[in-house]
Amino acid sequence: MSPRRLKSSTGQVNGIAPTLMLEKSSGIPLHKQIYSGFRAAILRGELVPGQQVPSSRALTVELGVSRFPILEAYAQLHAEGYFETQAGLGTFISRLLPVSNASSSPRIACIVGSRLASKQSERLPAFEETPWRYGQGAFALHQPALDQFPFRTWSQLVALHSRRPRADAFHHVDPLGLGRFRTAICSYLRTSRAVRCEPDQIMIVSGSQQALALTSRVLFDPEDPVLVEDPGYPLMRSVLLGAGCRLVPVPVDENGMNVSAAIELCEKARAAFVTPSHQFPMGSTLSASRRLQLIEWAERSGSWIVEDDYDSEFRYESKPISSLQGLDISERVIYIGTFSKVLFASLRLGYIVIPKDLVERFIRVRLAMDIFPPYLYQEVLADFMERGSFIRHLRGMRALYQKRRATLVDSLEKRFGDDLAIHGAAAGLHLCVTLPKGFHDLEVAAKAAEQHLWIWPLSSCYLECAPQQGMLLGYGNTPVEQVAKGVKQLQSVLSRCHA
Amino acid sequence: MSPRRLKSSTGQVNGIAPTLMLEKSSGIPLHKQIYSGFRAAILRGELVPGQQVPSSRALTVELGVSRFPILEAYAQLHAEGYFETQAGLGTFISRLLPVSNASSSPRIACIVGSRLASKQSERLPAFEETPWRYGQGAFALHQPALDQFPFRTWSQLVALHSRRPRADAFHHVDPLGLGRFRTAICSYLRTSRAVRCEPDQIMIVSGSQQALALTSRVLFDPEDPVLVEDPGYPLMRSVLLGAGCRLVPVPVDENGMNVSAAIELCEKARAAFVTPSHQFPMGSTLSASRRLQLIEWAERSGSWIVEDDYDSEFRYESKPISSLQGLDISERVIYIGTFSKVLFASLRLGYIVIPKDLVERFIRVRLAMDIFPPYLYQEVLADFMERGSFIRHLRGMRALYQKRRATLVDSLEKRFGDDLAIHGAAAGLHLCVTLPKGFHDLEVAAKAAEQHLWIWPLSSCYLECAPQQGMLLGYGNTPVEQVAKGVKQLQSVLSRCHA
Numbered sequence: 001m002s003p004r005r006l007k008s009s010t011g012q013v014n015g016i017a018p019t020l021m022l023e024k025s026s027g028i029p030l031h032k033q034i035y036s037g038f039r040a041a042i043l044r045g046e047l048v049p050g051q052q053v054p055s056s057r058a059l060t061v062e063l064g065v066s067r068f069p070i071l072e073a074y075a076q077l078h079a080e081g082y083f084e085t086q087a088g089l090g091t092f093i094s095r096l097l098p099v100s101n102a103s104s105s106p107r108i109a110c111i112v113g114s115r116l117a118s119k120q121s122e123r124l125p126a127f128e129e130t131p132w133r134y135g136q137g138a139f140a141l142h143q144p145a146l147d148q149f150p151f152r153t154w155s156q157l158v159a160l161h162s163r164r165p166r167a168d169a170f171h172h173v174d175p176l177g178l179g180r181f182r183t184a185i186c187s188y189l190r191t192s193r194a195v196r197c198e199p200d201q202i203m204i205v206s207g208s209q210q211a212l213a214l215t216s217r218v219l220f221d222p223e224d225p226v227l228v229e230d231p232g233y234p235l236m237r238s239v240l241l242g243a244g245c246r247l248v249p250v251p252v253d254e255n256g257m258n259v260s261a262a263i264e265l266c267e268k269a270r271a272a273f274v275t276p277s278h279q280f281p282m283g284s285t286l287s288a289s290r291r292l293q294l295i296e297w298a299e300r301s302g303s304w305i306v307e308d309d310y311d312s313e314f315r316y317e318s319k320p321i322s323s324l325q326g327l328d329i330s331e332r333v334i335y336i337g338t339f340s341k342v343l344f345a346s347l348r349l350g351y352i353v354i355p356k357d358l359v360e361r362f363i364r365v366r367l368a369m370d371i372f373p374p375y376l377y378q379e380v381l382a383d384f385m386e387r388g389s390f391i392r393h394l395r396g397m398r399a400l401y402q403k404r405r406a407t408l409v410d411s412l413e414k415r416f417g418d419d420l421a422i423h424g425a426a427a428g429l430h431l432c433v434t435l436p437k438g439f440h441d442l443e444v445a446a447k448a449a450e451q452h453l454w455i456w457p458l459s460s461c462y463l464e465c466a467p468q469q470g471m472l473l474g475y476g477n478t479p480v481e482q483v484a485k486g487v488k489q490l491q492s493v494l495s496r497c498h499a
Numbered sequence: 500m501s502p503r504r505l506k507s508s509t510g511q512v513n514g515i516a517p518t519l520m521l522e523k524s525s526g527i528p529l530h531k532q533i534y535s536g537f538r539a540a541i542l543r544g545e546l547v548p549g550q551q552v553p554s555s556r557a558l559t560v561e562l563g564v565s566r567f568p569i570l571e572a573y574a575q576l577h578a579e580g581y582f583e584t585q586a587g588l589g590t591f592i593s594r595l596l597p598v599s600n601a602s603s604s605p606r607i608a609c610i611v612g613s614r615l616a617s618k619q620s621e622r623l624p625a626f627e628e629t630p631w632r633y634g635q636g637a638f639a640l641h642q643p644a645l646d647q648f649p650f651r652t653w654s655q656l657v658a659l660h661s662r663r664p665r666a667d668a669f670h671h672v673d674p675l676g677l678g679r680f681r682t683a684i685c686s687y688l689r690t691s692r693a694v695r696c697e698p699d700q701i702m703i704v705s706g707s708q709q710a711l712a713l714t715s716r717v718l719f720d721p722e723d724p725v726l727v728e729d730p731g732y733p734l735m736r737s738v739l740l741g742a743g744c745r746l747v748p749v750p751v752d753e754n755g756m757n758v759s760a761a762i763e764l765c766e767k768a769r770a771a772f773v774t775p776s777h778q779f780p781m782g783s784t785l786s787a788s789r790r791l792q793l794i795e796w797a798e799r800s801g802s803w804i805v806e807d808d809y810d811s812e813f814r815y816e817s818k819p820i821s822s823l824q825g826l827d828i829s830e831r832v833i834y835i836g837t838f839s840k841v842l843f844a845s846l847r848l849g850y851i852v853i854p855k856d857l858v859e860r861f862i863r864v865r866l867a868m869d870i871f872p873p874y875l876y877q878e879v880l881a882d883f884m885e886r887g888s889f890i891r892h893l894r895g896m897r898a899l900y901q902k903r904r905a906t907l908v909d910s911l912e913k914r915f916g917d918d919l920a921i922h923g924a925a926a927g928l929h930l931c932v933t934l935p936k937g938f939h940d941l942e943v944a945a946k947a948a949e950q951h952l953w954i955w956p957l958s959s960c961y962l963e964c965a966p967q968q969g970m971l972l973g974y975g976n977t978p979v980e981q982v983a984k985g986v987k988q989l990q991s992v993l994s995r996c997h998a
Contacts, residue, residue, distance in 0.1 A: 043826065072818075079817035081754075081787030096788035098795060116769070116801055117860050119720045124863040127674075134672060146666075155661040158875075162654040165845075167645075173633060173844065175626075206705065210869040217741065221618045222721070238867040242716065255580075270615070288580030289595035292542075296597060302615055318578035319571075327542065345672065346664075348873035361616050364623040368737040370709040374847035374873065376657075 015054035015090065018046060022063060031069035034059075035076050042082055042093060049095045053083065123241045125234070132445050135454035136477075138486040141430055142311075143477035144341055145400055153389055154380065161379040175366045176359075177204025177351075178378040184385040185351050193312065194326035195335055197353045203362055204373045206348040208310055208338040212236055212273075215334050216243045217365045218358060219304055220270055227262045227272035231461035233280045236273055236308065245270075249463040252279055254423075256286030259293045267297075271304040276324045277312035281432050281461045281472050283424010291324050298332040305333045311341045313394055315427040316402045331355035339381065341429060341476070342394060349377055401429060404475040404483065411487040429476035432458060434468050439497055441469040447493045453486055514553035514589065517545055521562060530568035533558075534575050541581055541592060548594045552582065622740045624733070631944050634953035635976075637985040640929055641810075642976035643840055644899055652888055653879065660878040674865045675858075676703025676850075677877040683884040684850050692811065693825035694834055696852045702861055703872045705847040707809055707837040711735055711772075714805055714833050715742045716864045717857060718770055726761045726771040730960035732779045735772060735807065744769075748962040751778055753922075755785030758792045766796075770803040775823045776811035780931050780960045780971050782923010790823050797831040804832045810840045812893055814926040815901045830854035838880065840928060840975070841893060848876055900928060903974040903982065910986040928975035931957060933967050938996055940968040946992045952985055 018041030022033050041047045054062065056070045063070070074091065077083040084094040136143070176182065182199040189195035205211045212235075220226065222244030228237060230249030240247055248269055250262040256279050262272060272294060276286035286294075298305050307324045315321060325335040338350035354362050366372075384390050409425055412433065425431040435441060441457035448455045448471075458470030478486065517540030521532050540546045553561065555569045562569070573590065576582040583593040635642070675681065681698040688694035704710045711734075719725065721743030727736060729748030739746055747768060749761040755778050761771060771793060775785035785793075797804050806823045814820060824834040837849035853861050865871075883889050908924055911932065924930040934940060940956035947954045947970075957969030977985065 039821075076818050079784075080820050094788060096786065098788060098792050115854075115856060116718075117857060118716065118718055118723075121717045121860045121864050124867055127859050127862040127866065136666070151661075151663060155658060155663075158661040159654060159658040162650075162657040164650060164654075167635070206869045206873065209867070213868050217617065218620045219615075219617055224617075235866060235870070238863075242864065242867045285578075287595065289593060289597060291580075293597050319575050321579055322538075329542075346871075346874035348869070348871075355614075357614060358616065360626050361620045363626040364737075365620050365741065367626065367734060368623055368708070368741045369712050369868075370705045370847070371734070372845075372847075374705065374876070375845035376875070377873070 015052040015058065016047060017054050017059060017062065020063060022065065029069065030065055031072035031076075034063075034069060034073035038073065038077055039082060042097065047093050049093050049097045051093045052089075053091050053093065055090060120242050120244060123244070124238050125241075130445075131449035132454045132456050135449060135452065138453050138478045138482050139448075139473045139475070139490075140454040140477055141456050141472055141474040142341060142345065143474055144344060144429065145397060145404075145477055145479075146344060147479075148397065148400060149344060150389065150393060154384065157380040157383050158376070161376055161383075165375070165379075173372045175363045175372045176200070176202065177373050178375060178382065181378040181382040182351075184382045188385060188390070189323075189335075189337070189353065192320065193309065193337075194322035195353055196326055197335075198356075201354050201356050201359055203352045203354060203359075203366065204378060205350050205352060206370075206373060207340055207345075207350045208308060208336050209235055209239075210369075211336040211338075211350050211352045212239045212306070212308070213242075214362060214365055214369060215306055215336070215352065216240055216245070217369070218361045219334075220245050224270040225266050225268065227257075227266060227269045228463065229257045229274060229279060230463045231281055231458065231466070232273070232463065233275070233308070234461060237463060240273075247463060252282055252284065254284045255290060256284050257290070257294075259290040259297070262294075263297050267301055269301075269303055271306055272298070273306045273308065274324070275308050275310060277309050277315070277321050278424065278426075278428035280308075280310065281424075281430070281456070281458060283426070283428060283430070283432055285321055285427065286324070291327055295324070295328045295330070295332065298328075299330045303332070306336065307333050308336045310336075310338055311428040312337075313342055314398055314401050314429060316398075316405060317426045321427075325353060331357070334358075342390075342397070343381075347377055347381075349373075349381060401476060404478060404480055405431070407480045407483045408473065408475045408478070408487070411484050415487050415491050430472050430474040432470055432472055434458070434470040435494075439469050439494070441471060444469075444471060444493060444497050447497060448490065451489045451493060453489055453493070455490075514551040514557065515546060516553050516558060516561065519562060521564065528568065529564055530571035530575075533562075533569055533572035537572065537576055538581060541596065546592050548592050548596045550592045551588075552590050552592065554589060619741050619743060622743070623737050624740075629944075630948035631953045631955050634948065634951065637952050637977045637981050638947075638972045638974070638989075639953040639976055640955050640971055640973040641840060641844065642973060643843060643928065644896060644903075644976055644978075645843060646978075647896065647899060648843060649888065649892060653883065656879045656882050657875070660875055660882075664874070664878075672871045674862045674871045675699070675701065676872050677874060677881065679885075680877040680881040681850075683881045687884060687889070688822075688834075688836070688852065691819065692808065692836075693821035694852055695825055696834075697855075700853050700855050700858055702851045702853060702858075702865065703877060704849050704851060705869075705872060706839055706844075706849045707807060707835050708734055708738075709868075710835040710837075710849050710851045711738045711805070711807070712741075713861060713864055713868060714835070714851065715739055715744070716868070717860045718803055718833075719744050723769040724765050724767065726756075726765060726768045727962065728756045728773060728778060729962045730780055730957065730965070731772070731962065732774070732807070732809075733960060736962060739772075746962060751781055751783065753783045754789060755783050756789070756793075758789040758796070761793075762796050766800060768800075768802055770805055771797070772805045772807065773823070774807050774809060776808050776814070776820050777923065777925075777927035779807075779809065780923075780929070780955070780957060782925070782927060782929070782931055784820055784926065785823070790826055794823070794827045794829070794831065797827075798829045802831070805835065806832050807835045809835075809837055810927040811836070812841055813897055813900050813928060815897075815904060816925045820926075824852060830856070833857075841889075841896070842880075846876055846880075848872075848880060900975060903977060903979055904930070906979045906982045907972065907974045907977070907986070910983050914986050914990050929971050929973040931969055931971055933957070933969040934993075938968050938993070940970055943968075943970060943992060943996050946996055947989065950988050950992060952988055952992070954989075 018037050020037040059070050060067045182202040186199045216239050220243050225246045227248050229252050248266045251258050325333040335353035421434045423432040441459050445455045445457040456472035459466035517536050519536040558569050559566045681701040685698045715738050719742050724745045726747050726749050728751050747765045750757050824832040834852035920933045922931040940958050944954045944956040955971035958965035
């Protein structure tokens with residue numbers, strides 16, 4: 001339907017109105033319907049710049065509605081610049097609107113799959129909805145025992161800080177995070193992880209991923225070479241790929257990253273990213289000699305070490321291994337930790353221990369990235385730590401996971417004997433099982449997912465062509481009574497998979 | 500003190516132990532003191548690779564403590580690779596430890612101010628603790644009326660979702676954010692901001708800063724030219740500087756960014772960043788004709804428009820202006836909104852409405868940046884919106900801010916008459932006052948801060964040399980009864996400042 005000319009009561013042409021289909025029972029206020037009708041007609045080019053629109057009185061008669069909604073719609077159209085008033089003459093479609101845009105030819109939205117985006121986003125792996133990433137239950141990776149979390153204590157603290165937050169919690173927009181929370185973390189790290197730190201070199205972040213992203217922005221520019229463990233953590237590599245770094249993959253053995261090989265491969269690397277407590281995914285521990293060798297290299301070549309201590313709290317055959325950071329007296333280590341594996345992942349809280357002379361750089365980058373962290377969980381977790389609930393929970397979980405791990409190792413050995421090799425069971429929340437030749441772990445993972453077993457394929461952790469196929473089995477959120485059943489199902493999956 | 504040789508009961512030398520100063524009353528467990536003593540001695544080079552250490556029995560005698568803590572410490576030193584056992588011979592400092600590192604020369608931590616960090620972090624403005632950024636109270640920018648926030652309703656919802664979170668809230672690690680929250684935002688944006696969107700093109704972020712950072716990573720590579728308003732929002736510029744973009748400053752007038760000037764300055768710009776509802780900092784509204792002109796340019800040149808709608812909810816002289824995004828049928832607009840200005844800043848929640856064909860790219864970058872947002876406040880705010888509390892709060896605040904704004908404008912006019920020009924008071928949570936020649940706004944802001952008046956200097960918002968000096972006065976968190984007093988104090992500050 002096209003716009004119609006309205007005549008005044010004296011028969012004079014009195015502006016052009018679009019066809020307005022007003023629906024009184026639609027729930028949308030009349031003024032809004034009128035406003036939208038005019039706006040749409042202008043955008044479609046049915047009303048063009050310079051055209052007169054009916055006076056509000058004329059439109060009242062035409063539409064048979066009260067004048068108020070019309071006046072309100074007109075005021076809005078004026079405010080937004082669609083209408084203009086010419087004194088003594090009336091109201092017109094603004095002549096400042098570009099004519100070409102208001103042409104009557106319909107424009108087709110040019111949604112094609114390949115509009116110009118950045119090269120840096122092109123370098124990142126495409127997003128895939130892989131089932132093992134998002135599944136919940138048996139063997140899922142990086143999931144703590146949610147059913148054992150002390151929600152009662154926790155929610156009391158949450159309620160306390162939510163009812164009437166401290167004014168300074170609201171206003172303390174510190175890019176490092178809440179002071180008392182940093183103090184609590186500092187004292188925990190000194191005691192439990194032998195980290196050398198002060199609260200003012202700790203930055204609260206939304207998890208270890210943000211820590212890695214921040215660190216890479218502070219340290220690297222495109223083309224910088226960086227040493228990474230291979231196999232390693234895929235999302236860590238994404239950070240470096242996004243930053244345009246040149247990744248130098250370093251082999252891993254039962255003593256963690258092969259540091260001699262790393263130095264030989266690229267002595268001038270800007271940094272080395274390591275998971276010394278429990279190498280991801282193989283689970284080995286970086287030996288003391290390699291730790292010292294790595295620190296010596298960093299000092300000599302002016303490089304950095306990024307220590308991702310993602311699940312160091314859980315170690316079953318000795319005390320937790322002290323951090324690499326604590327060995328380093330030349331402040332070459334950036335230490336990253338997270339609460340996701342100890343409490344729960346959707347908490348989104350982690351921390352970075354930053355060498356003192358880099359703190360200001362981290363703040364600059366943080367301000368540009370997301371300014372400062374949300375306050376509530378910082379307050380809650382500070383209390384949780386100060387009251388000892390954190391350490392108690394940790395202790396309880398260590399015992400629980402030890403049991404789950406032992407059950408899983410037993411079940412695997414009973415069912416598979418020497419057919420499967422188990423790696424990295426001394427610590428953490430997962431172990432790695434390598435498959436005999438002829439198996440494809442992606443196929444195994446896909447078939448397992450059909451049985452609601454969430455298994456990460458080892459090959460997805462390799463930067464280069466995977467020399468072995470395997471499965472990462474998480475046991476943090478897999479209760480003892482599910483383990484044997486899960487392993488049995490897994491056996492049946494494998495029997496349908498081998499080459 | 501140097502290490503001592505221990506003799507066995509038969510007088511044989513039985514390994515070397517460091518000087519261990521055990522303090523039984525220190526609260527530090529004995530095994531930990533023993534472990535640390537050995538480790539420190541190895542790191543200091545006092546014990547060198549290949550040296551024998553005393554048997555646990557010998558050390559028990561030497562130290563006069565029970566054997567358990569010694570065994571525990573030794574086990575730990577073994578686990579970490581500092582000790583090695585030679586069958587039949589005893590325990591030794593591991594020969595795998597690098598000798599050079601264990602030299603006895605003390606190493607001095609080389610903390611100098613200029614160790615190698617990235618060029619991209621160098622480009623960002625240095626962090627300054629400017630008082631007006633962090634102050635709380637009269638005239639502080641971007642602060643809503645915290646005392647009016649419905650903490651009761653809010654904390655009931657928080658408690659509800661915290662006591663026993665839904666399992667799928669825990670496990671729904673969707674990089675876009677919680678589905679029901681995105682649905683609530685979608686319906687709000689369609690109704691209130693005329694944004695064209697579906698829930699699956701909305702991404703939850705930790706505030707508009709993260710939205711800007713994500714957007715720039717998806718769209719730009721180093722050297723890409725980008726149009727920005729000048730004056731504009733400093734932290735938006737930081738994002739682009741960090742990404743290595745070439746900033747093209749575009750002048751702003753009473754109709755917002757001068758779009759014709761922008762196109763003339765750099766027609767091939769990859770994007771334009773605009774604040775169309777309430778230009779930051781000047782407060783003008785981008786006119787309808789310029790909106791259409793900008794969209795037409797973006798479509799023609801294959802460029803993007805980033806619409807930061809940071810405080811669009813508050814408009815006092817007409818209804819809120821519809822979004823630029825809603826006018827754009829070619830999906831060239833990335834729309835950014837935040838809850839910081841409507842609820843409170845330390846909530847850290849905002850959203851991006853992403854053109855559909857870019858959603859996957861945003862997810863890639865988001866996974867590398869921080870994976871997914873924390874769940875709790877998403878649940879809470881979804882309820883808050885579904886129950887109508889959000890709209891009610893918004894309506895109440897609009898009336899309140901209107902009063903605060905009117906009082907501030909009145910007070911300024913009474914005290915200063917025509918000496919000060921007021922800009923951008925039609926909307927938002929702040930207005931801009933330009934100062935007569937001879938004033939320096941940084942000086943004014945610093946002197947005002949001494950009186951606990953938190954004023955952003957206008958000049959800090961200019962990319963190029965500021966052509967005018969001025970003050971940004973926030974009234975969101977400045978109650979009516981404080982306004983007159985604040986303006987009086989401001990007058991006295993100005994009287995001590997002019998040239």
